[in-house]
């Protein structure tokens with residue numbers, strides 16, 4: 236199939252470059268002001284109680300008053316009203332990076348990518364449409380992580396259309412394939428929803444350990460800060476102190492506020508305090524980091540749904556509950572994701588590590604298997620390595636050589 240040596244690397248390079256450049260024209264464009272129900276949102280947050288063991292770590296703080304909220308599952312914690320905490324200004328946002336350098340960085344990175352969907356349709360169908368060519372295409376799609384089911388559907392549909400529409404050469408098949416891939420990726424709204432009132436927007440971030448939740452939150456905070464929004468990060472991964480410290484580094488770097496508690500603290504209480512801090516400081520956005528260890532699935536899922544319940548008591552329906560998936564884990568990651576979806580209503584996917592050894596077709600597989608749109612893609616470990624996912628640019632990029 237790989238009749239033109241080196242073609243994969245070139246196609247790969249273009250694929251993600253186009254995704255990034257096509258989608259990276261400013262995250263602002265894809266961030267919409269979403270509807271927000273729950274008119275009583277934040278009613279309890281007026282109490283602004285803060286746990287004595289809660290730290291808002293961007294500065295020394297004088298906001299520690301009262302008892303630590305226990306954040307019960309079924310109703311918001313009740314605490315005596317206290318004076319609104321005075322939380323100092325967050326550090327300034329980092330300087331805006333040049334878009335062009337972003338593109339350049341990605342290009343360099345993507346030269347390492349292998350096995351991205353780079354099926355050379357021109358080669359496969361060069362001698363016309365045949366069973367052999369269809370088999371070759373099937374093989375290429377599966378090896379690009381599109382998934383067996385999606386591949387079978389796509390190829391079956393393609394064969395029908397090729398026959399009906401008289402596609403007899405590579406160019407015609409390619410046009411149909413692009414069309415089918417675009418269809419497989421769908422037309423979902425991939426923008427990140429926001430509160431449309433004076434309340435802070437809340438994005439809850441979930442996913443298995445190591446998929447890139449904390450890193451994605453850091454990158455998101457950077458985008459938001461650059462657009463002038465005040466951001467609070469809540470370290471509700473309390474399993475290890477290092478988790479909060481990692482988020483703290485991102486807060487420092489991006490000029491966001493960090494809300495954390497001691498190791499082992501109730502994650503729901505951290506989320507609760509995070510929302511109160513966002514309210515008290517008039518922040519635009521709260522992003523809640525969570526733990527994702529799977530060794531005790533039941534406990535994890537209970538914990539996660541409690542975090543969500545407590546937040547929703549304060550804030551009304553959350554604008555986003557994002558599920559972060561590691562693109563390099565392929566079908567395994569999809570199985571794990573389903574466990575999270577049982578615990579919380581996920582609104583969108585973030586697919587990280589598309590820069591590494593992952594295969595681009597996984598975007599199609601995860602969307603199809605999970606029934607949710609990929610909203611963002613992670614393309615590296617740095618602060619700028621997050622891009623809105625743009626299906627058109629993605630599909631064009633896959634075949635930009637032809």
Ligand SMILES: Nc1nc2c(ncn2[C@@H]2O[C@H](COP(=O)(O)OP(=O)(O)O)[C@@H](O)[C@H]2O)c(=O)[nH]1
Pocket residue numbers: 442443444445446447448449450451527559587588589590591612613614615616620
């Ligand atoms: N190459 C690459 N690495 C990433 C990406 N996103 C996260 N990582 C790395 O994946 C590892 C785990 O990330 P982390 O945010 O701690 O995952 P968490 O456990 O889900 O919070 C870290 O080494 C990150 O730097 C990405 O898009 N590309």
Ligand SMILES: [Mg+2]
Pocket residue numbers: 448449450472478524525
């Ligand atoms: Mg983490």
